[in-house]
Amino acid sequence: MSGLNQLALALDHAALTRQAVAQLSDQQADFDVETAYAVQRLLVQQRLRRGARRVGMKMGFTSRAKMRQMGVDQMIWGRLTDDMRLDEGGELALDRYVHPRAEPEIVFLLKKPLAGRVSAAEAMASVEAVAGGIEIIDSRYRDFRFHLADVIADNASSSGFLVGPLQPASTDVANLGIVMRVDGRVVQAGSSAAILGHPVRSLVAAARLAAEAGEPLQPGDLVLAGAATEAVALRAGMRVSAAFQSLGAVSFQVGGAES
Structure with missing residues (x-):
């Protein structure tokens, strides 16, 4: 486990110092998906020790567009903590990240525990509200390049999120x-149907994956169902917004220095 701890600490240090590192798969020949999730758990534990609180999970690679953009072929997941949440309408400090990007999400807020193999109807019966949101992704690897196991270890690239008005x-x-x-100009357009054909399928998968990891979803948890479009690279001064049919809109300003 000490070797995995060292890998987790390296990723944690990269995030804290905003310094990209080499892919973990380049450093360990047998670095597979199971090992990567073990590193992810240890990585997030570092945040919890500093006072962060687990608030849900994000699903990744749930659309063909995203799989194509990132060059992978299977769905992944990561953990959300409260220190990752950004204020809707607020400012994102660009220098808190290595090379951040933003992507629109469908968000589920749970009112009841949700775990194991459930149907779509059972999953929705556990939902308190839905919302549009934006996830900030930020790989800690050099040149934003990685293999599947690398991105899993890096908490599935999840670095921040905003949640719009609850519906x-x-x-x-x-x-x-x-x-x-971006600055009023359309840069991406899509449909929530790109998320596994229906976002609830992502919630169903989240329930199973979280339970398998021994961390079943709880009341109050947020689940980011995955992006329906490709991600947009962020630069200082941008005004980024995402508008969702029936769900409203969410936005933020990209600043420079960390506040």
Whole structure:
């Protein structure tokens, strides 16, 4: 375990210092998916020791567009902590990240525990509300290049998130139009149907994966269902917004120095 701890500490240090590191798979020949999730757990434990609190999970690579962009072929997941949450309408400090990008998400807020193999109906019965959101992804690897196990270890690249206005759980999220803008200009457009055909399928997968990891989803947890479009690289001064049919909008300003 000491070797895995060293890998987790290296990724944690890279995030804290905003200094990219070499891929872990380049340093360890047998670095596979199972090992990567073990490193991810240890990485997030470092944050918890500093006072962060677990608040849910994010699903990754849930759309063909995202798989194609990142050159992978299977769904992954990561852990969300409260220190990752950004204020809707607020400012993102660019120098807190290595090479951040933003992508629109469908967000589920849970009111009941959700664990194991469940149906779509059972998953939705555990939902308190739904919302549009934006995830900030930021690989800690040099040149934003990695293999599947690398990105899993790096908490599936999850670095921040914003949640828009909460809407009733009864809101149909099956095929919602999504438009992402930078400084008022449309840069991405898509549909929530790109998320596994229906975002609830991502929630179903989240329930199973979290339970298998021994961390079943709890009341109050947030689940980011995955991006429906490709991610947008962030630069200082940008105003980024995502508008969701039936769910409203969420936005932030990209600043420079950390506040």
